[in-house]
Amino acid sequence: MEDIKFEVKHLNLYYGDFQALKDLNINIKANRVTALIGPSGCGKSTFLRTLNRMNDLVDGVKITGEINMDGKNILSDKINTIDLRTKVGMVFQKPNPFPMSIYDNIAYGPRCQGVKDKKILDEIVESSLKAAALWDDVKDRLNKNALGMSGGQQQRLCIARAIAMKPEVILMDEPTSALDPIATQKIEELIDILKKDYTILIVTHSMQQASRVSDDTAFFLLGEIVEFDSTLNIFSNPKNKKTEEYITGRFG
Numbered sequence: 184m185e186d187i188k189f190e191v192k193h194l195n196l197y198y199g200d201f202q203a204l205k206d207l208n209i210n211i212k213a214n215r216v217t218a219l220i221g222p223s224g225c226g227k228s229t230f231l232r233t234l235n236r237m238n239d240l241v242d243g244v245k246i247t248g249e250i251n252m253d254g255k256n257i258l259s260d261k262i263n264t265i266d267l268r269t270k271v272g273m274v275f276q277k278p279n280p281f282p283m284s285i286y287d288n289i290a291y292g293p294r295c296q297g298v299k300d301k302k303i304l305d306e307i308v309e310s311s312l313k314a315a316a317l318w319d320d321v322k323d324r325l326n327k328n329a330l331g332m333s334g335g336q337q338q339r340l341c342i343a344r345a346i347a348m349k350p351e352v353i354l355m356d357e358p359t360s361a362l363d364p365i366a367t368q369k370i371e372e373l374i375d376i377l378k379k380d381y382t383i384l385i386v387t388h389s390m391q392q393a394s395r396v397s398d399d400t401a402f403f404l405l406g407e408i409v410e411f412d413s414t415l416n417i418f419s420n421p422k423n424k425k426t427e428e429y430i431t432g433r434f435g
């Protein structure tokens with residue numbers, strides 16, 4: 184059996200009285216790329232954020248059900264959310280480097296965790312930038328401000344920053360929606376390389392992107408998962424009529 188990273192059981196999420204996720208049941212496989220697709224407002228980002236408890240930061244949220252990560256329910260009160268967010272890193276829609284040097288952007292997280300040794304920090308910075316396919320672009324200007332990089336480079340820096348924390352999972356919420364086609368292609372190539380070492384979930388509005396980068400795809404509609412299958416099946420032989428209508432562009 185393939186390794187399951189997240190086993191989601193009867194997951195419901197409410198923002199106040201509004202139910203944004205409805206009885207989700209899904210197994211996310213380790214070391215695969217899972218795409219979350221569906222029309223605007225159907226709960227993709229909300230679901231993504233349950234996986235590192237980012238919704239805890241929103242007032243009035245209520246969550247029921249279970250999300251077992253490597254067999255442990257991460258929704259339990261006993262879970263240390265700081266540790267969880269170290270294991271489950273996140274990359275956002277808009278690249279959001281800190282207004283500091285390229286080096287310090289990567290070293291920031293490890294330093295917060297108490298790493299002080301310059302040699303170790305140098306190693307983390309180099310290996311993280313290499314893993315994000317950015318080292319060659321920036322190795323001669325590590326002390327320059329990260330805000331001077333192109334948008335695509337900034338997004339790869341944000342991926343490198345996530346990698347520096349040695350995560351097991353990387354959540355990506357529309358990571359290329361602010362990027363041009365060439366920068367997008369680089370991120371997609373990177374995702375393909377990273378899945379060897381990490382479990383990746385990606386929210387995307389691009390059907391082409393979902394079919395290019397992902398192994399499995401979940402189709403969301405109005406807070407429910409309508410269909411979850413291999414990306415090949417979802418795009419070539421969807422079982423649900425709504426899935427077929429969405430992927431062929433008839434709504435959304």
Ligand SMILES: Nc1ncnc2c1ncn2[C@@H]1O[C@H](COP(=O)(O)OP(=O)(O)OP(=O)(O)O)[C@@H](O)[C@H]1O
Nearest residue numbers: 198201203221222223224225226227228229230241
């Ligand atoms: N903080 C919040 N408070 C109240 N309602 C929210 C909050 N965040 C999201 N919602 C609502 O929950 C539903 C799901 O939102 P979510 O952002 O998860 O959808 P999405 O599928 O990611 O949409 P998009 O593709 O537009 O990013 C929407 O109806 C949204 O208005």
